[in-house]
Amino acid sequence: MKYVIGVDLGTSAVKTLLVSQDGAVRAEATREYPLYHEKSGWSEQEPEDWVAGTVESIREIVSKSGVAPEDIEGISFSGQMHGLVLLDAERRPLRRAILWNDTRTTEQCRQIEAKLGDKLLSVMRNPALEGFTLPKIEWVRQHEPEAFERARGFLLPKDYVRCRLTGAVHMDLSDAAGTLMLDVANKRWSADVLETFGIPADFCPPLVEAGACVGTLTKEAAEKTGLAAGTKVFAGGADNACGAIGAGILQPGVTLCSIGTSGVILTYEPDASADYQGKVHFFNHGKENAFYAMGVTLGAGYSLSWFRNTFAKGESYDSLLAGVGDLPPGSGGLLFTPYLVGERTPHADSVIRGSFIGMDGSHTRAHFARAVMEGITFSLHETVDIFRKAGKTVDTIVSIGGGAKNPVWLQMQADIFQADVVALENEQGPGLGAAMLAAVGCGWFPSLDACADVFVKRQKAYRPDPERSRRYAELFRIYQDVYRQTKGLNQALAAFRK
DSSP states (O other), X not given: OOEEEEEEEOSSEEEEEXXXXXXXXXXXXXXXXXXBOXXXXXXXXXXXXXXXXXXXXXXXXXXXXXXXXXXXXXEEEEEOSSOBEEEOTTSOBSSOEEOTTOOTTHHHHHHHHHXXXXXXXXXXXXXXXXXXXXXXXXXXXXHOXXXXXXXXXXXXXXXXXXXXXXXXXXXXXXXXXXXXXXXXXTTEEOHHHHHHTTOOGGGSOOEEOTTOEEEEXXXXXXXXXXXXXXXXXXXXXXXXXXXXXXXXOOSTTOEEEEESSSEEEEEEESSSOOOOTTSSEEEEOSSTTOEEXXXXXXXXXXXXXXXXXXXXXXXXXXXXXXXXXXXXXXXXXXXXXXXXXXXXXXXXXXXXXXXXXXXXXXXXXXXXXXXXXXXXXXXHHHHHHHXXXXXXXXXXXXXXXXXGSOHHHHHHHHHHHTSEEEEETTOOTHHHHHHHHHHHHTTSSSXXXXXXXXXXXXXXXXXXXXXXXXXXXXXXXXHHHHHHHHHHHHHHHGGGGO
């Protein structure tokens, strides 16, 4: 039996999977690392924390599995998107990484819009948003000129970790698509962007497909991880692209709902012809020559973890959510908007903040917990609504992440989305997608589709209840009104958060 490793470099932790040729997860390990929020809207991490966590988690799964290192043929990666790792001439980070959920770059986004105009949507296929990488590069240029003067290149989070393991610098297309510097359809760095912002071509790493083999482990990395030095290393992809691979979203007709720290609704696109007019993101897939469209809720699972840490610190999620299934749709007239760190789809708004609306003395903690779950799902439904209005059929949704671990939440998704929601038997999210890239790269399967036939196993389907769906449709219209009604208030309050 041979094995591969999938590394999922998330925002709060790195999760590493050891997967055998039959698609079974034989061992897994997790290492958490800190987030730094030194100012309102800032979100940073130390790249070395990622490297240390990845090395430790790989060593753990190799050790506890008892698998011979030479039987582990390949390793690949999934990573949080957009994060800027600015490197000096020796490929050392010049500062902490600025993450995808950092919202300090509003001014730079407006500057990018003014300079690039229509090319943003026609070439990069995405609007200028605070989370993307180019605004971060411009922020460092303007606010930390000494650091920028020393910069000789940049990488995204997973690419930096992989560089430390192989000594080679690359970036895959699915992650590069989130930099706002990639010509998405033509799969190359945009010469217009580089020229407009005075960025040398060699500042950007060489581009490869997510399934490309980019080398083997260095001797030092092999010793630290417990793997063989000849272990093949594959580029890997953006977390959402790998999440789609791991959920079998490899053909038209199936939609993905992923609820992690952020939340995603994603649909497969066989070519670059779709035009959503910038209402959702349009990126390169981890599957070669394919694409995907997606909408993002910035504070999805984060909203629930915030609620637990603030009002039930130390309790398990099972304890926190006890009783929510006994409550009817609408949480007794209590509504939550998950804008704790701003919002992305359909409102590209870094200033908006979350709210509970409709509180009264009858509401218990279970009402608040259910309202948080409903608010997150309403936000995700905004993207489902956009896809349907664009003519896409959304009748089957594969749910992964934290939202797939609770049967009440899965049924809630079916009722709100008005679609069949499918849970997976072996749901491992982006880490499994990364392992599948390595499995195909090692020659186990002729394609990702063939790999998915073995690795991706569907479990139970949750079907919408007509009466609950009708009730949620009414509530959804109220939910949509909240943003419009509170936008001005949030803009007025923004000054008090600085």
